[in-house]
Amino acid sequence: MKRGSFITFEGGEGMGKSTQIRLLAQTLEERGIDVVVTREPGGTPGGEAIRELLLQPPGEGWTIEAEALLFAAARADHVARLIVPALESGRWVLCDRFVDSSRAYQGIAGEMTDDAIKTLHGIGSGGLMPDLTLVLDASDAEVTARLARRDGGVSDAIGGRTAAFHASVNAAFQQIAASDPDRVRLIDGTGSIEEVRARVADSVANLLASRS
Template sequence: MSDETRGLFIAFEGGEGTGKSTQTLKLADALRARGKVVEVTREPGGTPGAEAIRQLLLHPPGDGWGAQAEALLFAAARSDHVAQHIKPSLEKGVWVVTDRFVDSSRAYQGGAGGLGDEAITALHAFGSDGLRPDLTILLEVDEDRLTQRLAERDGGTSDAIGGRSADYHRAVAARFRKLAEADPNGFRIVDGTGTPDEVHNRVLDALADLLGQDGK
């Protein structure tokens, strides 16, 4: 398929509570208003098989998963997601906007989880042919604001990954920043502070080169 007819693939990344889900939906609406056919998806998830794995990851049985098992489950979910949903949609000219993709595994399991980037990218190369988004938007919010957001969102409860220690989530944020700085062509870093509309406008500015006409 030629690049002219292929859809574009955009991922939102960031730590817990940075607003990825909200901005994924707002961007999809903005793209549809520009005449694009858009599908919204998420990771882990996006297909029946991957959604089943999501439940295992976020609500694990027994004492939970070890680091390697967790990385393998994420890679398996992503493999199904890419093969059954993302690639077929892109080949039909659909724009795909996802709440998380492989860089979450690189930041969480590879970075904060200590497995290293090579292990995660090797799993991704095998399971998903190394597919990369056309652009990744990294949303960043300072730690104090994130703590407040998460308290409001979760009411003192969280899933198996979101409920990990503050040090773990600091390590995740640091790894996301490192990944983005190492790949300035593939990432745009966006300040996630402010109202959803204010952040959305920053996202459109970050996508200006893909959307044309200054993104608006």
């Protein structure tokens, strides 16, 4: 059986990733493609349990190193129990965040280093990388405005970090996209939902053609 394709959506907070994943899933299903939509951290019972620990941490919260290890553990379970089996069965997997988020949030913005995150990913998830990564991008000012609208002043442990931290995350995603243009597409996340949807569809067209 032909292996399925693995597409991840990345970007800072409030970029509309969940909406665009849902719309792309609809497009693929209309073409007769069997699609799995999942998220990180999460996707499996173990991953969802770790998600709660990460977004609503006990006490004073995690150090950046502990946070990175928890993300890597959730991802290892996700890859082994959901992503790889789905791909091997020929299904396409659309994932809201993957290792590039750890690279941006903990590795670059969190100052753990990109190499450290890649090492954890190699140990926990066998170094699995997506076939295509779509990074939704917007200005720092737009991100701040979207977070205010989305969260109404009540954020989780990661979304509630400083504007300076989120600006570093946005810059990190841009750096990741520039360093791996064959895999990563930087997509303008501003404009209407349908305008962004069209940009996503255009970015996925080559992968669809190669797998047809």
